[in-house]
Amino acid sequence: MSAENIVHMETDVLIVGAGGAGMSAAIAAAQAGSRVIMADRSLIGRGGATIMAQMTVAVALGEQTPDDWRNHYADTLKAGRGLCSEPLARLLCERGIDSIRLMDSWGVGWARADGHLTQAHAPGHDRPRCVYVDYLNTGPAVAKTLRTQVARDDRIARLGDILVVDLLIDGGRAVGVVALHLTTGERLVIRAGAVIIATGGLTRLYKRNSASLNMGGDGYALALRAGARLIDMEFVQFFPIGHLAPRLVGFDPIMWDPFRYKLGGRLLNGLGEEFVEKYGHAAENQGYTVTRDAATYAILKEVEAGRGSPAGGAYLSFRHVPEADLRKAFGPIIDKLAANGIDLTKNDIEVAPIAHYHMGGIRVDVGMATDIPGLYAAGEAVGGANGANRLSGNAITEAITFGLQAGRSAAAFAQAAQPAGEAQAARLAAPALAMLDQESEAPAPGANVAAFIARLQEIMQSHVGPFRSEEGLNLALREIAQLRDTCGQTLAGGTGPQDPERVDALDLRNMLLVAEAVARSALARRESRGAHQRDDYPGLDDGWTLNQTLSWRDGQWTLATQAVERLTPEEAKSLASHEQVGQA
Amino acid sequence: MNTENHATMICLDVQRGVGAGATRIQRYELPAGAAASLLDGLRWVREHLDPTLALRYSCINANACKECMMLLDGKVVYACVARMQPGATHSVAPLANKARIRDLISEIAPVKERLAGEQEDDDE
Numbered sequence: 001m002s003a004e005n006i007v008h009m010e011t012d013v014l015i016v017g018a019g020g021a022g023m024s025a026a027i028a029a030a031q032a033g034s035r036v037i038m039a040d041r042s043l044i045g046r047g048g049a050t051i052m053a054q055m056t057v058a059v060a061l062g063e064q065t066p067d068d069w070r071n072h073y074a075d076t077l078k079a080g081r082g083l084c085s086e087p088l089a090r091l092l093c094e095r096g097i098d099s100i101r102l103m104d105s106w107g108v109g110w111a112r113a114d115g116h117l118t119q120a121h122a123p124g125h126d127r128p129r130c131v132y133v134d135y136l137n138t139g140p141a142v143a144k145t146l147r148t149q150v151a152r153d154d155r156i157a158r159l160g161d162i163l164v165v166d167l168l169i170d171g172g173r174a175v176g177v178v179a180l181h182l183t184t185g186e187r188l189v190i191r192a193g194a195v196i197i198a199t200g201g202l203t204r205l206y207k208r209n210s211a212s213l214n215m216g217g218d219g220y221a222l223a224l225r226a227g228a229r230l231i232d233m234e235f236v237q238f239f240p241i242g243h244l245a246p247r248l249v250g251f252d253p254i255m256w257d258p259f260r261y262k263l264g265g266r267l268l269n270g271l272g273e274e275f276v277e278k279y280g281h282a283a284e285n286q287g288y289t290v291t292r293d294a295a296t297y298a299i300l301k302e303v304e305a306g307r308g309s310p311a312g313g314a315y316l317s318f319r320h321v322p323e324a325d326l327r328k329a330f331g332p333i334i335d336k337l338a339a340n341g342i343d344l345t346k347n348d349i350e351v352a353p354i355a356h357y358h359m360g361g362i363r364v365d366v367g368m369a370t371d372i373p374g375l376y377a378a379g380e381a382v383g384g385a386n387g388a389n390r391l392s393g394n395a396i397t398e399a400i401t402f403g404l405q406a407g408r409s410a411a412a413f414a415q416a417a418q419p420a421g422e423a424q425a426a427r428l429a430a431p432a433l434a435m436l437d438q439e440s441e442a443p444a445p446g447a448n449v450a451a452f453i454a455r456l457q458e459i460m461q462s463h464v465g466p467f468r469s470e471e472g473l474n475l476a477l478r479e480i481a482q483l484r485d486t487c488g489q490t491l492a493g494g495t496g497p498q499d500p501e502r503v504d505a506l507d508l509r510n511m512l513l514v515a516e517a518v519a520r521s522a523l524a525r526r527e528s529r530g531a532h533q534r535d536d537y538p539g540l541d542d543g544w545t546l547n548q549t550l551s552w553r554d555g556q557w558t559l560a561t562q563a564v565e566r567l568t569p570e571e572a573k574s575l576a577s578h579e580q581v582g583q584a
Numbered sequence: 585m586n587t588e589n590h591a592t593m594i595c596l597d598v599q600r601g602v603g604a605g606a607t608r609i610q611r612y613e614l615p616a617g618a619a620a621s622l623l624d625g626l627r628w629v630r631e632h633l634d635p636t637l638a639l640r641y642s643c644i645n646a647n648a649c650k651e652c653m654m655l656l657d658g659k660v661v662y663a664c665v666a667r668m669q670p671g672a673t674h675s676v677a678p679l680a681n682k683a684r685i686r687d688l689i690s691e692i693a694p695v696k697e698r699l700a701g702e703q704e705d706d707d708e
Contacts, residue, residue, distance in 0.1 A: 007699070044697045046649045047642040140648060151696070160693040181699050183685055188699075212643045247620045250665035252646035450635040492635075496602060498686040500630065500638045 006433065007181070007188045008422050011037040011157070012414040013407070014177060014192035016164045016219065019048025020396060021379025022198035023146035024099075024403025025410070029196075030155040032411035037190060038150070039162040039179065045147035047214050049200045049357075049380060050399055053139030055258040056122050056130035057110075058393025059100040060093065064119035064128040069094045070575055071126055076394060079124045079291060080359075080387020081530040082545045083232065085565040087366045088385035091405065096397040099404060100131060108145040109133050120261045122392035124291045130393040135333055136258055142396060162188065164218070165506060166432040167195060167226040167375065168425060174226065174375035175420035178432035180506070185497045187436050189429045191422070193414025194374045196406045197222060197362060201380040202236070205515050206355035207454075207461035210239055210254045216507050217514035219381040223362045224513055224552040228370045231383040231549050232360035234521035235531045237390050238466045240295035241267070242354030245311035248340050253354055256316055257392075260288045262329040267295070268315040268348070269307040275314075293389045293530045296353040296466050303352075313352030318344040353466055357395060359386040359531065360521070363549055368406035371551075374413055378406035384547070384565070388530025439494045440501075449492045449504040452483060456511055459483075464519050469535045473523040477516065484512050513552070521548050524559055594619050595673035596629070598637065600687045609675075610634075616670035621645075623652055623663035626676075626688070638687035639663070654678055654688045 013029040015022045018040035026038045040047060060067040073093040077084050104110055104117070110131040111118040121128040133141040150156050161182040168176040168189075176191040199219030203211035220230055241260070243253040259265055266284055269275045277283040279298040281290045290298070299314045309315050318326065323345050326334055334344070342349065361383030368376045379399040386394060420428070459479045463472035491509075493502025525548060527541035528534050546561040566572065594616050601607040612629045619625030626639050642649035645664055652663040655677040668674065682690035691698075 042640075042642045042649070043651060043693055046651065051648045052643055052646055158697045159699055160697045162699065183691065183693075183699065186699075212649065214642055248645075249621045249667060250645070250647045250662075252643070252648065448631065448635045450630040451632070454631050496686070498638050498640070498689045500686075501635050504635065 005186060006426075007186055008191070008425070009037065009188060010191045010419065011035050012193045013037075013196065013410045014039065014190055014194070015196045015198055016177065016222070017048060017198035017200060017381070018044045018158065018160075019198065019200055019379065020050030020142055020146060020399035021200075021381070021403035021406070022048070022196070023150050024400045025196050025198055025378050025407035026150050026156045027146070027153065028404040028407025029411040030153045032408055034155065034193075034411040034414055036156045037159060037192070038156055039159045039164060039190070041161070041163040041182070041218075042214055043160045044158045045143045045150070047212055049212060049215060050396065051139045051143040052210070052212060052252055052254075053142065053396055054136045054252060054254055055132040055138050055261060056120060056393035057100060057132060057138060057396040058122065058125065058130045058391060059096045059397050060129060061097060061100065061117060061119065061131065063117040067127060067129060069097060072096075072129060073575075075125050076386070076391050079389050079391035081389055081540070083387035083529070083547055083564055085384035085547075086567045087565055088364075088382070090567065091366055092385050092394060092398050092401055095405070096401045099397060099400040103142065103145060103400065106145045106149055108141050122261060123289050124391045125393070130261075132258070135331055136255065138396065163503065163506060164222065165436060167222050168420070168428040169226050169372065170420050170424065170428055173373045173417075175428070176425055178429045178436070180436055182498050182503065185495050185499065187433055189425050189433075191420050191425045193417040193419055194376060194410035196368075196376040196378055196410050197381050198378045198403060198406070199381050201358035201361070202514050202518070203355040203358065205457065205460045205511055205518070206236075206465065207457040208242065208352070209355040210242055210252060211355070216511045218507075218510050219377065220361065220514045220517065221510035223370060223375070223377070224517065226372055226375065227551065227553050228372050228375060229363045229549045229551045230361060230517060231363040231547050232387070232521075233383070233517045233550055234525050234548065235359035235388050236355055236518065237292060237357040237359060237531050238296045238353040239356030240292055240299055240353050241314075241316055241351035242356070243349065244309070244313040244352040245350040246340075246342070248342070250336065251340075254356065256349070256351060259318065259330070263318055263321050263325065264288055266317045266320070267299075268317055269302045270309045270315070271307055272315070275302050275307070291389065292356075292392070297533060299351075299353060300466055309350040311350045311352070313350045315348040316351045317348040319346065319348065321345070355465070357390055359383065359388065359390055360518075367409040368402055369409060374417060376406040376410045378403040388532060435491060437495065438491050440490050440492050447492070449487070449501050449508060452487060453504060453508055453511065456480070456483060456508070456515060460515055460518070464515070464522060466531075467533050467535055468522050470523065473519050476519045477523070480512055480516050480519065487512075516557075517550050517552070520557055520559060521550055524548060591671040592616050594625060594668050594670060596625060597673060597675045598688070599675075599677040600637070601684065602686045603684060616668070619668040621664055622656055622661065622666040622668060622674070622676065625668055626663060638689050640689045651692065653690075653692065655680060
């Protein structure tokens, strides 16, 4: 190692992550006059969760039917089972309108019919509210539109293949990061007036997930190690009808949701019976109305009772839908299914819950500022807006709206901030740089870091998944500690370009920390609410209408509760006096 | 290996090497059930046989990120949608027209989105 192969860089606003939230933040920060570096561990605008979005983007545009953001807000709070931060949920619903109109003005191509945008009626919404891009193209269209806007602004430097390893904290303030340039193996020290974490969620912690590879909770780990608090970490959303069987090549496992929006479909147990209504929800013939937490619960309880489908889930059937209707709704997708040997007029498919989204995340104020001055968060990396369960369609709206907000806030902070000097940054960076400088020996037999990640995913799926118990959570915590011991202090892999063991080792370092955060929060919440279901504490406990926060300082976890953040009495009064537009 | 066993296995002859350095072919044998797609198979190899094998992908199975481009039997494919033939031996290599970084990873980022590209811009 020598100091000269460390690359030093400097900017006003550094954004970690280039998905929907990161790109939106970059656009807003640059428009506010900041020089921006947007770094992503993968390609720009291709690797996060945004591009995976299949269909719905919820926002009260009132195009399909009269609407008002306050209706969307009421649905968001209801879905969140009492735990949404009201200021954050309000920001999402109220300012989301501008975000989605902005995307429209940039030519994203929201589906239109009869002279207006088409809005689908997704579960949990009181009316049709979700715009989309056909066919199943919402995520790619949103990502492409933002990529184009980002590329037009030369104040934004886009840097792919950069894995951020640790934040630099100087006197309690975020002043930059240490990163690894994957293409060369070079180590980077990037100084910044403000840093925005836009790294998405943590669904890669689970064996069955709908995530991209990058969603291993990197941003939560960065925030924890920097001393920032996380919130609501126990609430991991499982998407109820993830594709299970037969094996499909080239489809995202959440693909069946749009089919449900457009065509309904019937959810059946292994005996071919409809079962959702047995758990106190409207029957499926009333339309697709059951929320994600409730459907996940119903499917897994059927499986537990021995009434699952052969692969361990439920059947989803569209056999009653005429082929002409299937074609009209999904055109080329029907041919792609045929190439996989699936004819929906003849075959049922099997579905089961998969980890999909994280309601929890970094605790921020309504300006997206974290506990650490100079450190902001945006998108799924933020916790609090969605409480114990996220409403369908809120994720993209949140990514763009919170991204724009974080970009503005970070730009304002950076303008007034005194940047750290290169020598000071180098001193702060020394421990992380030394860690990255390790060159490990060839792996011992059995010490396969990719297999360790798979082991962690199994532990989380089995014990920290949709159903939890004290026994299982304690077991998970012991297994996580054991895995950490097995990995030891030395990072696997070496200092060369794109060393897959080194990348896995850095990922596992983050994943173990974040997995522990989820398990600890879940263990402490002795009730069942939304996405957090405890076998040993069934039922919602009003005494637990509280958010949990979690921090990790000097190796010590601090778990605390706080009252749910409400609007001020004046704000609440103005909402209450609002006469709901278009209310039946 | 008898015929019956043979049909339950897939062989991948993977071109390996770092940068402009030497290239070698490494053979991996895996159960056919572990590889509906080439990407499934390569991920299985990393978890079960060889964590040092480098490949890049992001979205895993959705064919959304377009990162998993490589050569399968000489043709450019997305590994996540390329199907494997039980009993077959496939050759796997990095893209021929891009610089190799390691094993199956090529430099696919647009020039304006590379660290080196950024530095060059700064020098202008």
